[in-house]
Amino acid sequence: MRDTQQGLDKVIVEFDRALRTLVGTTRSGGVMPGDDMPEADLPETERRHAAALMRVNHTGEICAQALYSGQALTARNQTTQQVLERAASEEAEHLAWTASRVERLGGRLSVLNPAFYAGAFVIGAVSGALGDRWSLGFLAETERQVEAHLDGHLESLPASDQKSRSVIEKMKEDEVRHAASATAHGATELPGPFKKIMKLAARAMTFTTYRI
Ligand SMILES: [Fe+2]
Numbered sequence: 001m002r003d004t005q006q007g008l009d010k011v012i013v014e015f016d017r018a019l020r021t022l023v024g025t026t027r028s029g030g031v032m033p034g035d036d037m038p039e040a041d042l043p044e045t046e047r048r049h050a051a052a053l054m055r056v057n058h059t060g061e062i063c064a065q066a067l068y069s070g071q072a073l074t075a076r077n078q079t080t081q082q083v084l085e086r087a088a089s090e091e092a093e094h095l096a097w098t099a100s101r102v103e104r105l106g107g108r109l110s111v112l113n114p115a116f117y118a119g120a121f122v123i124g125a126v127s128g129a130l131g132d133r134w135s136l137g138f139l140a141e142t143e144r145q146v147e148a149h150l151d152g153h154l155e156s157l158p159a160s161d162q163k164s165r166s167v168i169e170k171m172k173e174d175e176v177r178h179a180a181s182a183t184a185h186g187a188t189e190l191p192g193p194f195k196k197i198m199k200l201a202a203r204a205m206t207f208t209t210y211r212i
């Protein structure tokens, strides 16, 4: 009975997180990177491009929230849950920063966010259920792929959009730390074909959310 109650409590907590993530009431508690820099006066095409890139990153962070949430629901080990919780709170900051950049650049958030949240949540829950070493392995690989993806965005973002660049640079720093922490807590290296599937899924996400 107590187990059922605890399980139910967890589901309610995660459901609450899903709603707050999607409705956008997650607010940054700290100082946003690039806060002290002026907003660049970008030509229209560059402004739209930067907004689209930041929309992609925002959806990426929506997925991060969902993955962590799914994993936290099924992770068994307390230490793993703590690693996940700590990373998730930084991802919540990323979510708020990217949403703010999209808004300031005059863009819209992706209409596909609820669908990506649902998909990532299921993937997270499954990876959590496979056991902590796999779950952490999945986390480490995700963060490594995100790091490479953010490098691509640093090349693609307009040079004068220092505000967006500062956000991406700080996010990258955090993602590298998340990967290292997962590895330090016993992450298993994922099989090559699985990594490839993850890359394809990420590519589908970036392709669609750059547009809608
Ligand atoms: Fe992140």
Ligand SMILES: [Fe+2]
Binding pocket: 064, 087, 091, 143, 174, 175, 178
């Ligand atoms: Fe991360």
